[in-house]
Amino acid sequence: MFIQIKNVSKEYPDTNNNAVQVLKSIDLDIEAGEFICLLGPSGCGKTTLLNLIAGFEKVTSGEITINGKLAVEASSKHITIFQNYGLLPWRSVQKNVELGLETKDRSKSERKRIAGDFIELVGLKQYARHYPSQLSGGMQQRVAIARALAVDPEIIFMDEPFGALDAMTRINMQDEISNIWQKKKKTIIFVTHDIEEAVFLADRILVMSPNPGRIKSVIKVPIARKRDRTHPDFLKIRNKIFEEFEMKEKEKIEYYL
Amino acid sequence: MTKIKNLIYVAAGLAILVILWEAVVLTGRYEASLLPSPLDVLKAAVQLIKNGTLFSDIKVSLYRFIIGYSSAVTLAVILGLVLGRLTRTWKIIDPIVQVLRPVSPIAWFPFIVLWFGIGDMPAIVIIFIAAFYPVLLSTISAVKKVDEIYLKVARDFGIRKTNLLTRIIFPASFPYIANGLHIALGSAWVFLVAGEMVGAQSGLGYLIIDARNSLRSDMVLAGIIFIGISGLLLDRAIRFFEKRVEKRWGIVSREGI
Structure with missing residues (x-):
């Protein structure tokens, strides 16, 4: 197994220094090249889980291994793409994409060529000399994707990457990332709270629920790509997930009665 | 259109000042030596321009100012970048800085003369002291304010140590540092004149002392006006630079400052 998550829990101290459990005994195996969506309402710990795998935070108990090695620190073998892009505003598109290559002992011309290729891949060739503040949100996120791909990572983590985009741009970006995933065969772990987005993108959807954060169910999406958002199979899975969340509502009502 | 309007305001303000001034003079209650x-x-101003005194004094003053200011900025920014990251070391140094900072650079004058002699050095050192603290403190607070996401991106791409400082932290904090440079420029210019009044035989500050010694109050006032204008021009120049930085960094500039 490529990524193994064994009995992982995570606690944070709250303002009174009491431990609050954000994630409780998470078990999960992810294969290389898989597209995984972590889906759930806010507060279910999906971003925390992502940060743990990415090595930005440490587990309280349990262990996470990538390729057999403990995931304890960030590395350019796995790159995170954030909702607010994380582009460096003082660098042009070209220079932003070159960022990760600068620490990799590559010659200047090679950096330029590689960055150029990926800028072209995300369709921003004529914007290479622009600065982030001159681009729309969707274009900025494309730059972030190009920058991540340029260092040829094994895993790409995406933390609600399209959350700040308008609906149309969002759909375009979903198509785009789906295409890129098919071309490049990276393992992608994608956090979202948008059910349709998850069904469109994922091989497997991990439905998470809060208090404490845990994986409620794992839903496979055995639909060939490119997926049709209006196809009955698509809608069936979408409805199934809706039901998952619906059930939680019922539980809550019973509890209050 | 607004530019022309603003210009009219400026002209009106100056006109009112000159009219009031002339009116007070016309009452005849003050001698010409008390109020020219x-x-x-x-x-007097025309005379200073024509005989070349003004030009050579401005040149000398600017030379001292640039040396003192730029060396203070260089040292303070480098120290600020490092100390901003070394939280514990800064906690040790901070109290010392807090005690020294409110001391007027002029208070150091006896030591400055002993250590650096006379000539250009006293004015340069005083400008250095005047510019150093505001730049140091604004750099440190700028470093502490650097958005977490840039540090995450840097970790992801394996950017560490010196590279982290030069490629990420310095540029990320640069807009705030530029703001500190702006503030420091103003206070340093104030002390340039003070420095030249006590330790120099040339420069704009000396121009005033010299005029006073020959009881030329008209020339004193002309000198004051020249100091004000050149300070204003310097301020405009650095403000222009600051705006350019903010624009490039994508910071929405605050109006009316």
Whole structure:
């Protein structure tokens, strides 16, 4: 197994220094090249889980291994793409994409060529000399994707990457990332709270629920790509997930009665 | 359109000032040596320009200013970048800085003369002291304010140590540092004149002392006006630079400052 998550829990101290459990005994195996969506309402710990795998935070108990090695620190073998892009505003598109290559002992011309290729891949060739503040949100996120791909990572983590985009741009970006995933065969772990987005993108959807954060169910999406958002199979899975969340509502009502 | 309007305001303000001034002079209650008339001051100014004194004094003052200011900025920014990251070391140094900072650079004058002699050095050192603290403190607070996401991106791409400082932290904090440079420029210019009044035989500050010694109050006022104008021009120049930085960094500039 490529990524193994064994009995992982995570606690944070709250303002009174009491431990609050954000994630409780998470078990999960992810294969290389898989597209995984972590889906759930806010507060279910999906971003925390992502940060743990990415090595930005440490587990309280349990262990996470990538390729057999403990995931304890960030590395350019796995790159995170954030909702607010994380582009460096003082660098042009070209220079932003070159960022990760600068620490990799590559010659200047090679950096330029590689960055150029990926800028072209995300369709921003004529914007290479622009600065982030001159681009729309969707274009900025494309730059972030190009920058991540340029260092040829094994895993790409995406933390609600399209959350700040308008609906149309969002759909375009979903198509785009789906295409890129098919071309490049990276393992992608994608956090979202948008059910349709998850069904469109994922091989497997991990439905998470809060208090404490845990994986409620794992839903496979055995639909060939490119997926049709209006196809009955698509809608069936979408409805199934809706039901998952619906059930939680019922539980809550019973509890209050 | 607004530019022309603003210009009218400026002209109106100046006109009112000159009219009031002339009116007070016309009452005849003050001798010309106590309050020279606007026309006398204008004549003195023309004389200073024509005989070349003004030009050579400005040149000397600017030379001292640039040396003192730029060396203070260089040292303070480098120290600030490092100390901003070394939280514990800064906690040790901070109290010392807090005690020294409110001391007027002029208070150091006896030591400055002993250590650096006379000539250009006292003025340069005083400018250095005046510019150093504001730049140091604004750099440190700028480093502490650097958005977490840039640090995450840097970790992801394996950017560490010196590279982290030069490629990420310095540029990320640069807009705030530029703001500190702006503030420091103003206070340093104030002390340039003070520095030249006590330790120099040339420069704009000396121009005033010299005029006073020959009881030329019209020339004193002309000198004051030149100091004000050159300070204003310097301020505009650095403000222009600051705006450019903010624009490039994508910071929405605050109006009316």
